[in-house]
Amino acid sequence: MDRFRNQIGVAARAARQIGAWRLLRTAAFLLLALLVARYGWQVPLLVDAERALYDARSAAAQPRVDQDGRIALVVYDDETLRVTGKRSPLDRAVLARALTQLDAMGAKAIGVDILIDQAQPEDPQLIAALRAMRTPVYLGFAGSATNADSVLDWQEGFMRRFQASLAPGNVHPGSVRIEADPDNVLRSWPTRPPGVPPLLSVAMYPRDARFADYTGSVKYRAPVSDERPVFAVLPIGLFGDADTAPLLRDQIAGRYVFVGAEIADTDQFDTPASRLTGRMTWGVEIHAAMLAQMLDGQFPRALPDWSLWLAALALVLLGGAIGARDQSSRAMATELIGSAILIVTLPWALERGGWDTQGVPMFGWMLGWLIAFVAVGAAARAVGSARRRFAQATLGRYLPVDVARQIIADPDRLTLQGEKREIYALFSDLEGFTKLSHRIPPETVATLLNRYLDLLSEVVLAHGGTLDKFVGDAVVAFWGAPIARADDADRAVRAAVALYQAGERFRAEVDPALPPVGRTRVGLHHGEAIVGNFGGEGRIQYTALGDSMNTAARLESANKPLSTTVLVSDSVVARTSLDIFRPMGRVTVRGRSTPIAVYEAVPDLDPTVRAQVTQAVGTFDAGDSNALDTLSVLSAKRPDDAALACLLTRLVAAGPGGHYALD
Numbered sequence: 001m002d003r004f005r006n007q008i009g010v011a012a013r014a015a016r017q018i019g020a021w022r023l024l025r026t027a028a029f030l031l032l033a034l035l036v037a038r039y040g041w042q043v044p045l046l047v048d049a050e051r052a053l054y055d056a057r058s059a060a061a062q063p064r065v066d067q068d069g070r071i072a073l074v075v076y077d078d079e080t081l082r083v084t085g086k087r088s089p090l091d092r093a094v095l096a097r098a099l100t101q102l103d104a105m106g107a108k109a110i111g112v113d114i115l116i117d118q119a120q121p122e123d124p125q126l127i128a129a130l131r132a133m134r135t136p137v138y139l140g141f142a143g144s145a146t147n148a149d150s151v152l153d154w155q156e157g158f159m160r161r162f163q164a165s166l167a168p169g170n171v172h173p174g175s176v177r178i179e180a181d182p183d184n185v186l187r188s189w190p191t192r193p194p195g196v197p198p199l200l201s202v203a204m205y206p207r208d209a210r211f212a213d214y215t216g217s218v219k220y221r222a223p224v225s226d227e228r229p230v231f232a233v234l235p236i237g238l239f240g241d242a243d244t245a246p247l248l249r250d251q252i253a254g255r256y257v258f259v260g261a262e263i264a265d266t267d268q269f270d271t272p273a274s275r276l277t278g279r280m281t282w283g284v285e286i287h288a289a290m291l292a293q294m295l296d297g298q299f300p301r302a303l304p305d306w307s308l309w310l311a312a313l314a315l316v317l318l319g320g321a322i323g324a325r326d327q328s329s330r331a332m333a334t335e336l337i338g339s340a341i342l343i344v345t346l347p348w349a350l351e352r353g354g355w356d357t358q359g360v361p362m363f364g365w366m367l368g369w370l371i372a373f374v375a376v377g378a379a380a381r382a383v384g385s386a387r388r389r390f391a392q393a394t395l396g397r398y399l400p401v402d403v404a405r406q407i408i409a410d411p412d413r414l415t416l417q418g419e420k421r422e423i424y425a426l427f428s429d430l431e432g433f434t435k436l437s438h439r440i441p442p443e444t445v446a447t448l449l450n451r452y453l454d455l456l457s458e459v460v461l462a463h464g465g466t467l468d469k470f471v472g473d474a475v476v477a478f479w480g481a482p483i484a485r486a487d488d489a490d491r492a493v494r495a496a497v498a499l500y501q502a503g504e505r506f507r508a509e510v511d512p513a514l515p516p517v518g519r520t521r522v523g524l525h526h527g528e529a530i531v532g533n534f535g536g537e538g539r540i541q542y543t544a545l546g547d548s549m550n551t552a553a554r555l556e557s558a559n560k561p562l563s564t565t566v567l568v569s570d571s572v573v574a575r576t577s578l579d580i581f582r583p584m585g586r587v588t589v590r591g592r593s594t595p596i597a598v599y600e601a602v603p604d605l606d607p608t609v610r611a612q613v614t615q616a617v618g619t620f621d622a623g624d625s626n627a628l629d630t631l632s633v634l635s636a637k638r639p640d641d642a643a644l645a646c647l648l649t650r651l652v653a654a655g656p657g658g659h660y661a662l663d
Contacts, residue, residue, distance in 0.1 A: 022379055023379070025375075026375050026376060026378075026379045029371055029372070029374075029375035030316060030320060030371075030372055030375060030376070032371060033316045033319070033320075033367075033368040033369070033370075033371035033372040033375070034312055034313060034316050034368060035368075036364050036367050036368040036371065037311075037312035037313075037315055037316055037361060037364045037365050037367070037368025037369070038308060038309055038312040038361065038364065038368075039361065039364065040361025040362070040363050040364020040365070040367070040368075041358075041359050041361055041364070043364070046361075046363055046364060046367070048183070049363040050361055050362065050363050050364065051181065051183065051185065051187075052275070053347070053362045053363055054187070054272065054357060054358055054360075054362075055185065055187075055272035055273075055274075055275050056272075056275070056276075057347055057348045057351045057357065057362075058187075058217070058220075058272040058273075058351060058357075059222075059272045059273040059275070059276050060348070061348070061351045061352050062219075062220055062221055062222045062273060063221050063222070064221070064222050064223065064224045065221045065222070065223065065224060065230060066223075066224050066228065067223070067228045067229065067230065067231070067232055068221075068230055068231055068232075068292055069255070070255055070256060070292070070295055071231050071232075071255060071256045071257075071258070071288050071291060071292060071295075072231065072232045072234060072251055072252060072255045072256075072257050072258075073231050073232065073233045073234065073257075073258050073260065073262075073284055073285065073288060074098060074102065074234050074235075074236050074239065074257055074258070074259045074260075075233055075234070075235065075236060075259070075260055075261060075262040075282075075284060076090050076094070076114075076235075076236050076260070076261040076262070076263060077235050077236075077261075077262050077263065078263055078264055079235065079237065080094065080235060080236055080237050081263065083237060087263075089116075089117075089118060089120055090114060090261065091122065092116070092120050092122040092123060092125070092126040093122040093125050093126070094236055094237065094240060095112075095114065095126060095129075095236070095259065096122065096125045096126040096128070096129035096130075097129075097239060097240050097242075098236045098239035098240065098259065099112075099126075099129045099130065099133065099137065099259070100129050100132070101239040101242070101245040101246075102135065102239065102252055102257055102259075103132070103133050103134055103135045104246075105245075105246070105248070105249045105252040105253055106135075106249070106252065106253040106254060107135050107252050107253070107254075107255060107256070107257045108135070108254055108255055108256050108257075109135065109136045109137075109138065109204045109205075109256050109257070110133075110135055110136070110137045110138070110256075110257045110258075110259060111137075111138045111140075111174060111200045111201065111203070111204050111256070111257070111258045111259070111287065111291075112137065112138065112139050112140050112174075112258075112259045112260075113140050113176050113200060113258055113259065113260035113261070113283060113284045113287055114140055114259065114260060114261065115140050115141075115142055115151070115155070115159065115176070116139065116140075116158075116159060116162050116163075117151065117155035117156075117158055117159050118155060118158055119158070123162075127165065127166065130166050130169070130171045131166060131169055131171075133169070133170045133171060134170065135170065136170055136172070136204075137170060137171045137172070138171075138172050138173070138174035138200055138203045138204050139163055139166075139171055139172070139173055139174065140174060140175075140176040140200060141159055141163070141173040141174060141175055141176065141196070141197055142156075142159075142175065142176055142177050143156050143177075143193070143195065143196055144156045145193065146177055146193050146196065147177060172197075172203060173197040173203075174197055174198060174199065174200035174201075174202075174203035174204065175190075175192065175196050175197050175198060175199050175200060175203075176200050176283070176287070177190050177196065177199075178190050178269075178283060178286055178287075179191070180269050180270075183270070184269060184270050185269070185270040185271065185272065185274065186218065186269040186270070186271055186281070186286055187217055187218065187271075187272060187358060188215055188216060188217055188218060188358065189211075189214050189215050189216060189217075189218060189290060190215070191215050192212075192213060198212065199290070200258075200287050201287050201288075201290040201291035201294065202290075202294070204256055204291060205256070205291055205294050205295065208294050208297065208299075210299050211293075211294050211299070214299070216299075216300055216302060216356045216358070217300055217356045217357075217358045218271075218286065218289055218290055218293065219289075219293045219296075219298045219300065220271055220272065220273060220289050221289070221292065222273065230289075230292075231285060231288050231292075232251055233262065234248060234251065236259065256288075256291055258284050258287055258288050258291075259284075260282065260283065260284025260287070261282070261284065262282045262284065262285075267282055267283040267284075268280040268281065268282055268283075269281055269282075269283065269286065271286075298354075300354055300355055300356035301354065301355055301356060302355075302356045302359065303350070303355060303356070303357075303359070303360060308359070308360070308361070311346075311365070312361070312364070312365065312368060315339075315343065315365050315368060315369045315372075316368050316369065316371075316372040317372070318339060318342075318369065318372075319339070319368070319369035319370065319371070319372035319373035319376070320372040320373065320375070320376035321376075322335045322336070322339065322373055322377075323372065323373040323374065323375070323376035323377030323378075323380060324376045324377065324379075324380040325380075326380065339369060340366075343362065343365045343366055343369060344362070347360045347362045418530045418531060418532030418533075418534065418545075419530070419531060419532055420528055420529070420530055420531075421480055421481045421484070421528070421529060421530075421531045421544075422480055422484075422526065422527070422528055422529075423478045423479060423480035423481055423526070423527070423528075423529050423531065423544055423548060424478060424479040424480055424488055424489060424491075424492035424524060424525070424526050424572060425476075425478045425524070425525050425526075425527070425529065425544065425548045425549045425551070425552035426460075426465070426475075426476070426477045426478060426479075426492060426495065426496060426499075426522065426523070426524050426552055427474060427475075427476055427522070427523045427549075427552045427553045427555070427556040428456060428474060428475045428496075428499050428503075428520055428521065428522045428523075428556065429473065429474045429520070429521050429556050429557075430452060430473040430474075430503065430517065430518060430519075430520055431518025431519045431520070431521055431560075432517070432518035433449075433472070433473040433517070433518065434472070434473075436514075436515050436517060436518075439515050440514060440515065444514070448510065448514075448517075449473060451506065451509075452473065452503075452506050453470055453473070453475065455502045455503075455505070455506055456475045456499055456502055456503070456520075457475070458502075459495055459498045459499050459502050460475065460477045460495055460499075462495075462498075463479075463491045463492070463494055463495035463498065464479065464485065464488075464491050465477045465478065465479050465491065465492065465495055466478050466479070466481060466482070466542070468542075468543050468544060469541070469543065474556075475499070476549070477495070478529070478531075478544050478549075479491055479492045479495075480531075481529075481531040481544065482531070482542070487577075489526070489572060489575040489576035489577075490576050490577055490578055492524055492572065492576075493524065493568065493572065493576050493578050493580070493601060494578070496522045496524045496566050496568065496601060497522075497566055497580070497601050497603055499520055499522050499566075500519070500520050500521075500522055500565050500566050502520070503519060503520025504519070504520070506520075507519070519565055520565070521556055521559035521560070521564075521565055521566075521567075522556060522559070522565065522566045522567070523552045523553060523554065523555030523556030523557070523558065523559065523567050523568075524552060524555065524566070524567070524568045524569065524572050525548055525551040525552040525555055525568075525569040525571065525572060526548065526569065526571040526572045526575060527546070527547060527548030527551065527571060528546060528547075528548060529544040529545060529546035529547075529548045529549055530544065530545045530546050531543070531544045531545075547591075547592075550591055551569065551589065551591075551592065551596070554589035554590060554591065554592070554662070555567045555568075555569060555589070555596075555598065557589075557662075558587060558589060558598065558662050561646075561662060562584055562587075562598075562600075562643060562646055562647075562650075563642035563643040563645070563646045564584060564600040564643045565600070566600060566601040566602075567584065567598050567599070567600060568581065568598065568599050568600070568601055569596050569597070569598060569599075570596065570597035570598070570599065573599050579607075579610075580601050580602060580603040580605075580610075581599035581600065581601055581602070581610070582599060582600055582602055582605065582609075582610045582613045582614060583597065583598075583599055583613065583614055583617040583618075583647075584598045584599055584600050584643065584647055585597070585598065585617070585647055585650050585651060585654070585659070585660060586598070586654075586658070586659035586660070587659055587660045587661070587662050588659055588660075588661045588662065589662050590662065595659035600643055609634065609638075612630065612634060613631065613634060613644070613647075615627075615630075616628075616630040616631045616634070617631075617647075617651070620651060620656055621656050621657050622656070623656050623657075624656075625656070628648065628651065628652065631644070631647070631648045631651070632648060635648050
């Protein structure tokens, strides 16, 4: 409470120094920054930049694939027009012959991206072919209400009558309506207006109901080689000869086939990749891309509105916080670069992570951050921060940067002392790293160790822990100081498990040519410790001292004889809400005469198995030696579970209520 009052006092003094008018102006700029950071996609001019940035990250995230063996395109091309002498409407006798051949070749389904919107002399031949189809055929449809520029009312009426004349049968309507943005870039699936049949690709593959009304981004793919496009494209004229058409059976059988047009200057769109390649895409290819997206189950999730508000607020606060800081040019440059990297990489990471980043205002974030940085920075410079600059220059000589910053923000903390606190102490160790370091060059040791410690440090900080120190490859951390939280037990347990998992990822990253790296082992204990700033002259460190730290270190070491990885004391288990533990018996560790009941954190273990082990150990401790039979059966079913086998051996040796003494 005292600290909270101190912070209020600091803020009040700063507000008085800024002045009411400047404070109001700064608040107005911050509100503007927040709105820009949230609504970048809705602000004129900004939306063009947002689209360009989306196109860049979407194109970069496109997977490169070999030719898709599930889909084929059969198209009218300019050569077809030359041979038939017809351009609009397209020759329907050619279409009728092609459909008959595709049906005979065993196509899985056929989507016709061609509008049959007016009568032609070849219609009887086409109708006969459609009525004879055994393969499901989805005939293109477009309504005049949503395609006023290209479809008139009488054309829509003809399409409806034509398709109705084929019923009953194997021919169904499918909407070929696609919508490009005002810059003619097709980024999204189209909306489905009332009274319009399902989108052509959705009609051909109705199994994934998520796409029935999906209007998110189209997930395009890029070819591995320009010589082999993503979809095989076959001229429709090849299917006009009944003698030669069967030679194409392997490229049709079992595939979804789209029949459409790839004619110069007709039905072409830019896609996000067009800015890089300069290539436009025909509408029939876009329908195929949407079908492939469904077949791949690529359903990018849109970020919830609250998360975009939260991101906008966080970035505005970040820009303001950096602008308010009084620091060296080098430190400022580092934070500016770090912020820029964050703003640039976050949308790219979301895109690669399967999220739909259309609507993520990356340019708005940049501009909002900049407005907040400039506005708050101007106000901060007007405050006159000589006292804070003096304190930073003085304290920086003998305090770590993070501690110095806390003292500058709260001068009452200048008194350095220890206090007794209940903490969750954690020790980790990398198995066999000392031996490994003697077998590889020193520079390789340094690279590996730095990478490993970076990974583990990120885990501790991400879970709200305090990093105490590094001892070689060991990480020492604790929860409960300098700030205690109600969920510190859960945070510490999750961090312990995450440290082991991070160690496993690290093992997988190590060059296979190097000697293998061992597992990360973790010990976690709850108890009292003296926490504060300690050290000799010229060197002060915020750390924890006491029996709880020593016990955590002993538990980490106990993982080896117990064949465990994450060992937690009963004092932690009693305080956490997590149910991810199995008992590992009681042990005595060096420096403590009282046995400790220990548990292994095994979140991936079947809860039923955990419950069976827990019940069996409890029954055995109560004096029922028959419980060992249950453990024996469980151990036999899990031959790779060395920890369970070790537990069984120790229980047999120790007896009910006994314990195992560790060296």
